[in-house]
Amino acid sequence: MTALSLLGKPVADRLLADLTGRAQAFLARHGRPPALAVIRIGDDPDAAVYTRSLQRACRHAGIRSDDVQLSAATDERTAVATIRRLGADAAVDAIMIQTPLPQGLRRAALTDAIPPVKDVDGLSGENTGLLAQGRPRHVPATARALVLLAEASGITVAGARAVVVGRSDVVGLPAALMLLQANATVTVCHRATADLAAETRRAELLVVAVGRPGLITADMVAPGAVVLDAGTTVTADGLRGDVDAPAVAAVAAALTPVPGGVGPVTTAVLLQQVVAAAEERAEGAGRDG
Numbered sequence: 032m033t034a035l036s037l038l039g040k041p042v043a044d045r046l047l048a049d050l051t052g053r054a055q056a057f058l059a060r061h062g063r064p065p066a067l068a069v070i071r072i073g074d075d076p077d078a079a080v081y082t083r084s085l086q087r088a089c090r091h092a093g094i095r096s097d098d099v100q101l102s103a104a105t106d107e108r109t110a111v112a113t114i115r116r117l118g119a120d121a122a123v124d125a126i127m128i129q130t131p132l133p134q135g136l137r138r139a140a141l142t143d144a145i146p147p148v149k150d151v152d153g154l155s156g157e158n159t160g161l162l163a164q165g166r167p168r169h170v171p172a173t174a175r176a177l178v179l180l181a182e183a184s185g186i187t188v189a190g191a192r193a194v195v196v197g198r199s200d201v202v203g204l205p206a207a208l209m210l211l212q213a214n215a216t217v218t219v220c221h222r223a224t225a226d227l228a229a230e231t232r233r234a235e236l237l238v239v240a241v242g243r244p245g246l247i248t249a250d251m252v253a254p255g256a257v258v259l260d261a262g263t264t265v266t267a268d269g270l271r272g273d274v275d276a277p278a279v280a281a282v283a284a285a286l287t288p289v290p291g292g293v294g295p296v297t298t299a300v301l302l303q304q305v306v307a308a309a310e311e312r313a314e315g316a317g318r319d320g
């Protein structure tokens with residue numbers, strides 16, 4: 032068997048067609064495009080590259096994006112004040128904070144300073160709580176991307192045995208919650224999981240979000256499983272996922288490539304949430320990604 036390569040582009044293109052139309056309609060109704068502020072603190076080169084690619088995607092979609100750069104020496108009080116100022120700015124619909132943050136800045140203190148309606152990364156306490164309660168507003172984009180890719184894979188998520196490796200609040204945990212809400216039977220694995228391979232081998236849907244290239248080998252995957260790889264690690268050989276792709280492709284039914292799988296869908300989900308934030312603020316529309 033050679034796994035179907037589950038590309039992100041077709042899923043992302045459907046989302047982009049919808050959100051671009053909505054961004055144009057928003058511009059026509061309000062005389063300005065939806066607007067995203069991207070806050071970068073310090074000069075992490077990967078964050079700079081990611082911000083530029085996000086800004087390109089925003090331009091294509093008809094979304095204004097502002098790169099708000101603060102120096103690495105910024106203290107938490109100043110960072111929070113900047114975020115609150117953007118939060119109160121009527122011309123800013125959405126705010127996201129790039130990571131990694133310089134030492135001494137607590138991510139939760141910064142994300143909780145974003146008004147929840149503008150928190151398009153879905154990481155504030157309020158948006159995390161709403162997701163946990165099954166009434167999501169903005170959600171972490173990668174987690175939503177994973178669910179959309181699971182649906183696009185042809186698997187019936189409801190009733191499927193899903194195993195999520197990784198439990199961060201950015202990817203693993205929200206993905207597990209969303210799969211649970213889609214009626215999958217979900218197991219969540221982490222560093223203290225006693226026998227990772229025994230857990231992953233039971234999965235009909237295997238979601239991996241760890242950041243360790245090659246962690247998932249072919250003997251850890253059930254024949255015919257759908258495997259979604261959210262891992263992205265920059266190596267000397269380029270960007271690598273968490274799955275040993277050539278070997279796992281011989282066993283799985285479908286596998287997301289890295290790059291080209293989860294990443295493009297994540298970006299499209301994020302932009303969709305920017306447009307939804309603009310609509311909700313301006314019109315109380317409450318539409319979401």
Ligand code: NAP
Pocket residue numbers: 173196197198199200201202203220221222223224227240241242243246261262263264293294297
């Ligand atoms: P993270 O905060 O470092 O979390 C990693 C998770 O993996 C933790 O829950 C950790 O367990 C678990 N883990 C680590 N080693 C393990 C092992 N040997 N066995 C089982 N579980 C293990 O990372 P993250 O922010 O979730 O990101 C995960 C990956 O996704 C990274 O490669 C990141 O670059 C990527 N990512 C991709 C996108 C995208 O758009 N494609 C977006 C965001 C992140 P503990 O909780 O026990 O420590």
